[in-house]
Amino acid sequence: MVNWEEQRQLVKIATLYHYEDWTQEQIAKKFGISRPIVSKLLHRAKDQGMVEVYIKNENVHTVNLERKLEEHFHLREAVVVPSPAPNLERVTNAVGRAGAHYLSKKIKSINSLGISWGNTLAELVKEFPYVIKDDIQVVPLEGGMGRKRADIHANQLAYELAKKMNGTCSYLYAPAIVETKELKDRLMQMSDINDVIEEGKQVDTALISLGTPYQHSTLQSVGYLQEQDVEQLKEAGVVGEIGFRxxxxxxxxxxxxxxxxxxxxxxxxxxxxxEVIGIVAGSHKVESVLAALKEGYVNVLVIDDQTASKLISEIE
Incomplete structure (x- = not known):
């Protein structure tokens, strides 16, 4: 039985070969596999009944969305996940699972990995398989925030992900936000803090989530934003946030x-x-994602199909 991730790859390769006129060599380079494997996968797509005169599979819808996102925003890759139901929790889990699968395919070539915070990234870490990658260093990209939901803080996610790979992780023993510049300056003079931030700048791959401070906001749920704060952000023209930024x-x-x-x-x-991998679940984040893509904060996007469709409608 071919699982969803395998079906998606088969459909994407078949689409590139049969509809976009890519050569097997070009496809092999894009996916990091050999040309003979591409040939075998094309045959497999036919054997599975996905390819006749046309591509026949439910994933063709998401693959078309992926191609449009990749071309318009010059992404290295887009992964569009079918929404299991109009339920944000289930969509978040599906996107996190797809992000874990994408990362697991790439992990051999990653030496240092930065990770932000949030519910979707927590789902990714939970779904990530146990693999041996003991030479990897996982680094939190920001400090912690309060005492609520410590399970989705960057330090905790870095620890959990490193543990699954038998790798090592750094810890940023500082809050994400401090009250004064003087306090920040004092903290930044501590090598344990400054060195980790420098490590974060130097990672070769980063995992981030894209959020909005307005709807289904984790920043509000953990008590960081109050109603008056939200109004101030609207007046300032804020549409999105990446790890409190x-x-x-x-x-x-x-x-x-x-x-x-x-x-x-x-x-x-x-x-x-x-390589910055953006993990996004929920169509309420469309404006936030669109802005982040315009500015080039991510070059790989893992996203649910409803949000992807709304993104495409914004640019067409």
Missing amino acids: FYDRNGTPIHHSLEKEYIGVALEDIKKID
Whole structure:
């Protein structure tokens, strides 16, 4: 029985070969596999009844969305996940599972991995398989935030992911937000904190989630944002956030007073990381995702099909 991830790869390869006129050599390079394997997969797609004169599989819808996202935003890869139901919790789990599968395919080539915080990334870590990658270093991309939901903080996710790979992780023993510049300066003078932030800037791959402070906001649920704060962010033109860092509809960072003093890897530095994988669940995040894609914060996107469809409708 071919599982969903295998079906998706078969349909995507068949689409590139039969509809986009890619050569087997080009497909092999894109997926990091050999040309003979591409040939075997094309034959397998036919054997599975996916390819006749046309591509026949339910995944063709999501693959078409992937191709449009990749082409318009110049992404290395888009993974569009069928929404299991109009239920955010189930969608979050499906996207996290797909993100875990994508990461597991790439993990052999990753030496250092940065990770942010949030519910979707927590699902990814939970779904990630146990593999041996004992030379990997996992680094939190920002400090912690309060005492609520410590299970979705970057430090905890870095620890859990490293444990699954028998790798090592760093810990950022600092809050994500501090009240004054003087306190931030004192904390940044501590090598245990400054060194981890520098490690975060140097990772070759990063896992981030894209959020909004307005609907289904984790920042609100953990008590970081109050109603008056949300109104201030709207007035400032904020449409999204990545790990407590706010940005406007063009993806430009907004250094709002609510941020106080931030401790972690800045948005400007995230853009310099070689591969940044954005994990997104929920169509309420469309404006946030669109802005992040415009600014180039991510070059790999794992997203549910309803949100992907709304993104496509915004750009067509």
